[in-house]
Amino acid sequence: MPSSPHCIRLSAAIVLLGALPILAAIVSPIEAVAAVVVDGSVRFQTMDGFGSSERVFDDPHVFNNFNSATGRAATVMTTAQQDQVLDKLYSELKLTRVRPASPDTAVGAGIEPVNDNNDPNVSDLSKFNFVWKNLDAHVDYIARAQARGATTFFLSPLSRETWMGTTTPSDVAEYSEWLLAQVRRSADRGVRFPYLSVANEPSYTRNTMSGAFIRDVIKNLGPRLRAEGFDTKFVTPDDVRSSNGASKTQIILADPIARQYVGALATHLYDEPVSNMSQMKTLADQYQLPLWMTEFTMGAMGTTGRPQDPFSWASLMHDLISNYNVSAVDYLWGYFGEWEGNATTLISLNNTGATYDGFTLNKTYYTTGQFSRFIEPGAVRVKADSNDAGIATTAYLSDSELVLVVINSDHSNKDVTFNLNGLPDITRFTRVRTSAIEDWATLSPLAILGPNFTTTLSANSITTFVASLPANPLGDYNQDGIVDAADYVVWRKNDGTQPGYDTWRVHFGQTAGGGAGNSADAAIPEPTTLVLLLVGMLAMCSRRLTRVS
Numbered sequence: 132m133p134s135s136p137h138c139i140r141l142s143a144a145i146v147l148l149g150a151l152p153i154l155a156a157i158v159s160p161i162e163a164v165a166a167v168v169v170d171g172s173v174r175f176q177t178m179d180g181f182g183s184s185e186r187v188f189d190d191p192h193v194f195n196n197f198n199s200a201t202g203r204a205a206t207v208m209t210t211a212q213q214d215q216v217l218d219k220l221y222s223e224l225k226l227t228r229v230r231p232a233s234p235d236t237a238v239g240a241g242i243e244p245v246n247d248n249n250d251p252n253v254s255d256l257s258k259f260n261f262v263w264k265n266l267d268a269h270v271d272y273i274a275r276a277q278a279r280g281a282t283t284f285f286l287s288p289l290s291r292e293t294w295m296g297t298t299t300p301s302d303v304a305e306y307s308e309w310l311l312a313q314v315r316r317s318a319d320r321g322v323r324f325p326y327l328s329v330a331n332e333p334s335y336t337r338n339t340m341s342g343a344f345i346r347d348v349i350k351n352l353g354p355r356l357r358a359e360g361f362d363t364k365f366v367t368p369d370d371v372r373s374s375n376g377a378s379k380t381q382i383i384l385a386d387p388i389a390r391q392y393v394g395a396l397a398t399h400l401y402d403e404p405v406s407n408m409s410q411m412k413t414l415a416d417q418y419q420l421p422l423w424m425t426e427f428t429m430g431a432m433g434t435t436g437r438p439q440d441p442f443s444w445a446s447l448m449h450d451l452i453s454n455y456n457v458s459a460v461d462y463l464w465g466y467f468g469e470w471e472g473n474a475t476t477l478i479s480l481n482n483t484g485a486t487y488d489g490f491t492l493n494k495t496y497y498t499t500g501q502f503s504r505f506i507e508p509g510a511v512r513v514k515a516d517s518n519d520a521g522i523a524t525t526a527y528l529s530d531s532e533l534v535l536v537v538i539n540s541d542h543s544n545k546d547v548t549f550n551l552n553g554l555p556d557i558t559r560f561t562r563v564r565t566s567a568i569e570d571w572a573t574l575s576p577l578a579i580l581g582p583n584f585t586t587t588l589s590a591n592s593i594t595t596f597v598a599s600l601p602a603n604p605l606g607d608y609n610q611d612g613i614v615d616a617a618d619y620v621v622w623r624k625n626d627g628t629q630p631g632y633d634t635w636r637v638h639f640g641q642t643a644g645g646g647a648g649n650s651a652d653a654a655i656p657e658p659t660t661l662v663l664l665l666v667g668m669l670a671m672c673s674r675r676l677t678r679v680s
Contacts, residue, residue, distance in 0.1 A: 164546060164547075164548055164585075165517070165518065165519035165521075165522050165545055165546065165547040165548070166517070166518050166519070166547065166548045166549075166550065167515060167516065167517045167518075167522060167524045167535075167537070167547060167548070167549045167550070168514075168515070168516050168549075168550045168552065169513065169514065169515045169524075169526045169535065169549065169550065169551050169552065169554070170513060170514040170515075170552045170553045171513045171514075171526075171528055171533070171551075171552065171553040171554035171611075171612065172513075172552070172553030172611075172613070173513060173514035173553070174511050174512070174513050174514075174528075175456055175511070175512040175513070175514070176421065176422075176452075176456045176457075176458045176511070176512055177421070177458060177509060177510070177511050177512075178452075178458050178459070178506055178507070178508060178509065178510045178511070178512065178527065179228075179283065179395075179421055179423065179458045179459040179508055180226070180227035180228050180282070180283060180459055180503075180506075180507075180508040181225075181226055181227065181228065181459065181460050181461070181462075181499065181502060181503035181506075182226045182227060182228020182229055182230060182281075182283065182459070182460075182461040182462075182465075183220070183226060183228070183229075183230070183461055183462045183463065183464060183465035183477065184230045184231070184232055184426060184461065184462075184463055184464055184465070185229055185230065185231050185232060185269070185272060185464075185465060186232045186264070186464070186467070187263070187264050187268040187269060187272055188204075188208050188213050188216075189203040189204045189207065189208075189268075190203070190204060190264055191203060191204045191205075192470050193206075193466075193467055193468045193470060193480065194206040194468035194469055194470065194480065194482050195468065195469040195470040196469075196482075196484070196485065198485075203263075205484070205485040206468065206482040206484075206485050206486070206487050207485070207487065208480075208487050212487060213275075214275075215490070216466050216478060216480070216490055217275055217276065217279060218279065219478060219490070219492065219496075220276075220279075220465045220466070220477070220478065221276050221279035221280050221281055222279045222280065223500075223504075224477070224496060224499065224500050224503055224504065225280065225500075225503050225504045226276075226281065226465065226503055227280060227281050227282050227283060227503075227508055228281065228282075228283040228284065228459060228461055229272070229273050229276050229281050229283075229284040230284070230285060230287055230425060230426070230461055231269035231272070231273070231284070231286060231287075232289060232331075233264060233265065233266060233269050233286065233288065233289065234264070234265045234266060234288060234289065234290070240260075241260070241265070241292045241293070242259055242260055242261060242265050242266060242292070242309065242312070242313065243258060243259050243260075243292050243309055243312070244260065244292065245258065245294065246258075246294060246305065247259065251301070251304035251305045251307065251308040252304075252308070254308055254311075254312050256312070259312055259316075261313075261316050266313055266316060266317070267316075267320065270316075270317045270320045270321075270322045271320070273322050274320075274321055274322055277322070282508060283325060283326065283459070283508070284322070284324060284325070284326070285324055285325070285326035285327055285328055285366050286310075286313060286314075286317075286324060286327055286328065287328035287330065287331040287366070287369050287425070288310075288328075288329075288330055288331055288338060289331050289337055289338060290337040290338045291306065291309070291330070291338055292309065295309070297339070297340040297341065297344045298344070300347075302344070303344065303347045303348055303351050304351060306329075306344075306348055307348050307351040307352040307355065310327065310329070310348070310352055311352060311355055311356070311359075314327065314356065314361060314363060315359070318361070323361065323363075324361075324363050325362070325363060325364065325394075326363065326364055326365070326366045326394055326395065327363050327364075327365055327366065328365065328366045328367065328368075328369040328397070329345045329348050329349065329365065329367065329368070329369075330345070330368075330369065331369055332369065332370055332371040332399065333345060333368055333369070333370055333375075333379065334370050334371050334372070334375035334376075334379075335371045341379070341382075342368065342378065342379030342380070342381070342382030342383055343382055345367060345368055345379060345382075345383055346382055346383045346386050346389045349365050349367070349383065349389045349392050349393065350386065350388050350389050350392075352392075353365070353388075353389070353391070353392030356392075364392060364393065364394025364395070365392050365393050365394060366393075366394065366395045366396075366397045366423065366425070367379075367380065367383055367393055367395075367396065367397065368380055368383065368396075368397070368398070369397045369398070369399075369425055369426075370397075370398050370399065371399050371401050371402070372398065372399060372400065372401050372402055372403050372407070373398045373400065373403065373407040373408045373410055373411050374403060374407045374410060375398075376396075376397070376398035376399075376410075376411055377398075377407075377410035377411050377413075377414060380396055380411065380414050381414065384414065384417075384418050390418065393418075393420060394420070394421075395420060395421045395422070395423050395459075396411055396414060396415050396418075396420050396421070396422050396423065397422075397423040397424070397425040398411050398423075398424065398425070399424070399425060399426040399427055400424060400426075400427040400431075400435060401427070401431055401434055402434045403434070403435070404435060404436060405435050405437075405447065405450060405451070408424075408451065408454075408455045408457075409455065411455070412455045412456055415456065416456075421458045421459070422455065422456060422457050422458060423457065423458065423459040423460075423461070424451050424457050424459070424460050424461065425459070425461045426461055426463055427447075427461075427462070427463060428462060428463035428464070428474065428475040428476075429441060429443070429444045429474045429475070429495050430463075430472060430474035430475040431475075432444065432447070435447075439474060441493070441494040441495040441497070441498040442498060442538070442540070442591060442593070444495055444498055444499070445498040445499070445501065445502075445538060445593050446523060446538060446540060448460050448499070448502055449523045449525055449536070449538055452512065452525055453512075453515075453523070453525050456512075460502070462477055462495070462499060463475050463476070464476040464477070465477050465478060466478040466479070466480055466490070467479065467480065468480040468481070468482055469482065473491075473493050474495075476493065476495075477492075477493060477495055477496040477499060478490050478491065478492055478493065478496060479491040479493060492570075494565075494570075497565045497570040497571055498565055498593060500565075500571060501536055501563070501565055501571075501593040501594075501595045502536055502595075504563075504571075504595075505527075505532075505534045505536070505563075505595050505597055506527050506534055506536070507529055509529060510527040510528060510529040510532075510534065511527065511528050511529075512525060512526065512527050513526045513527065513528050513553075514526070515535070519545070519547070521539060521540050521541035521545065522537065522538070522539055522540075522541075522545065522547055522588070523537070523538040523540065524536065524537045524538075528554075528600075530600075530610070531599060531600055532597055532598065532599060532600060533551075533554060533557060533596075533597070533598045533600060534595065534596070534597050535549070535560075535595065535596040535597075536593065536594075536595050537588060537593070537594050537595075537596065538592075538593050539588040539589065539590060539591065539592050539593075539594075540591065541590060541591070542590050542591060543590050544587055544588065544589055544590050545587070545588050545590075546585060546586070546587050546588075547585065547586060547587075547588055548583060548584070548585045549583065549584055549585070549586070550582060550583050551582040551583070552582065553613065554582070554612065554642075555600050555601050555603075555612040555613075555642050556601060556642060557579060557582075557598045557600070558578065558579060558580075558598075559576055559577065559578050559579065559598060559599075560576065560577040560579065560596040560597060560598045561573075561576050561577075561596070561597045561598075562574035562575075562576070562577060562594055562595070562596055562597075563594070563595045563597075564589065564592055564593065564594045564595075565592065565593050566589050566590070566591060566592035566593075567591055569592070574594075577596070600612065604638050604641040604642065605634050605637075605638045605641075606618055606634045606635040606636075606637070606638035606639065606641070607638075607641075608621035608622050608625070608626070608631075608635070609621045612642055613641075613642050614635065614638045614639050614640060614641045614642075615639070615640070618635055619635055622635055
């Protein structure tokens with residue numbers, strides 16, 4: 132009996148499937164196309180923002196000049212001129228983090244130049260001096276930054292009082308009293324610190340202390356802060372380099388009492404390979420704490436074996452976030468004048484003698500902004516893999532947006548295909564680019580159909596893609612944009628009602644802005660599985676024909 136048309140079509144399908152590898156080899160280009168695969172279902176760290184260290188505007192260090200009559204910088208900026216700089220940093224660049232450079236504790240000029248008394252549990256505030264850059268001016272600066280969107284700030288003392296030691300229990304108590312007095316004073320002036328570092332760079336010469344001393348200060352001060360109603364957590368150890376920081380962190384976190392008061396791990400990157408950050412990452416993963424990089428600068432890139440240029444700084448930001456799960460990146464100086472070169476500051480303040488001449492936005496300002504202007508605190512980094520070493524991509528999901536930051540480090544334009552998986556339906560990206568000749572250039576919007584799109588990336592550029600996310604579907608109880616088995620677990624734990632279950636069942640497989648077709652959990656057969664299914668169906672046809680004949 133002749134074969135049925137249905138079985139003939141199946142036989143042809145199998146032949147075509149078998150020929151697919153040969154056809155692919157014939158039509159594939161010699162050079163593989165660069166591809167980036169983004170998977171919204173694979174999630175990493177929650178981002179805590181971007182920021183910088185700060186010196187007050189009239190600090191003589193800023194302009195490298197001094198007015199002996201005022202004891203401050205000879206170059207004076209008006210409040211309006213300062214506001215312009217603050218607007219650039221916090222309203223336009225959207226930095227959300229401030230790390231004051233305080234206090235300066237020269238002999239006789241510190242916050243507590245002599246010990247106030249012999250009881251570290253009772254402070255005689257008449258013996259404390261918080262004025263100007265010892266503390267008050269920094270607190271005022273933070274309040275102005277807060278008004279422009281800053282949310283995270285913490286003291287990290289550059290040095291301690293000259294009479295203070297770091298070896299005995301009495302030293303621990305006196306240092307704790309000193310820090311507590313600063314936290315209280317700041318609160319009195321309207322700024323409550325969410326975080327506090329025991330010291331800036333405790334392996335450096337100005338405020339050297341051991342991990343054991345830091346641990347003991349945290350154990351002493353943590354309960355005192357809670358007793359006075361402060362929720363302040365410690366950032367530790369905020370050290371000069373990762374290897375030093377890791378050794379101190381091990382000592383601190385090994386103590387369960389100290390550990391409960393630690394809110395984040397932090398380090399700088401000076402004088403050693405960035406790969407040493409893996410030591411801090413291991414500890415952050417072990418203790419489930421965020422990892423911050425709280426000070427570095429393009430001017431020190433040579434100490435890590437990298438070129439000293441703004442695009443290398445952006446590549447470093449990518450590496451820290453992507454390879455070490457760093458959730459916050461702070462540049463050294465947000466602004467500075469003649470004392471520092473352009474390589475160490477995002478904004479250069481210009482002056483001629485005592486005359487302020489305005490400011491310059493350095494290229495590092497713009498490369499940093501390709502991240503900071505679009506990645507909000509609370510956004511979650513998701514998986515983004517590239518098959519091309521010259522294309523570095525990080526991806527972030529917030530409640531309302533998908534953000535891709537893509538660096539093309541090659542010296543030529545490059546076509547790149549992006550595959551978006553485990554994400555809601557996306558139809559349009561806005562794009563902003565910084566290159567050697569562009570600063571935050573707004574490109575034409577990119578309309579896309581389906582989960583894949585191809586675009587051209589300019590040579591030596593950073594492009595940020597932003598897409599608005601549609602509302603989550605009913606039954607998406609964990610608010611990840613997909614109704615799947617994970618939502619059933621949330622329903623069982625938090626709801627358990629029949630209507631809640633029915634909603635989940637009806638909408639299972641749906642994604643934000645679409646139906647079941649774009650679900651990360653939708654079972655799409657692999658080619659091998661498809662071949663086996665077709666072979667099985669053909670065998671069934673053959674057996675049926677045999678029985679009929």
